[in-house]
Amino acid sequence: MNADSFQQLDKVIHEKNRMAIMSLLAASQELSFTDIRESLSMTDGNLITHIRTLQKAGYVAVSKSFKDRRPLTTCRLTTEGIDAFSGYVDLLEGIVKQARAAK
């Protein structure tokens, strides 16, 4: 077993709510805060906290604008976020393969 794989798992992405947000954003160009919140059944506060962590890591970019005179917050993965998520998924895939081989 390659013990390093586990240690290399990106802490920012490994938390399961953030894993869900990153996966959702990886599947779309851009999503509104409301879409993410509803897709993942998260509370406002919880989502804000996790988005902030992803933003600080440089993985998610947040834009504020207006739509029909109402404020609209949208999120998308940055290039760094796309790379980090891709590396994370590669590691997970390796871990799943190791686990399958162990059974």
Next chain:
Amino acid sequence: MNADSFQQLDKVIHEKNRMAIMSLLAASQELSFTDIRESLSMTDGNLITHIRTLQKAGYVAVSKSFKDRRPLTTCRLTTEGIDAFSGYVDLLEGIVKQARAAK
């Protein structure tokens, strides 16, 4: 994307050190505390804490005996632990597949 998959990830196993311990034990019948500690380059204190969490969840059984008059602590997965790890890996696999499809 299936948002439930992320919420269903077993918290006890998802922490990366415990993921490493469970993977290691899944690959062996039984391992000594020393073997696990050395394979994963963990400190005594850290390993004890994580093994205790896995024991409390009913996933790992710990036995104490003597070998050459020296105390020997060994760990193995319980049936419940094997099932939980298997379910966890199935979920991870699904998440990896979703992520691959999203790219």
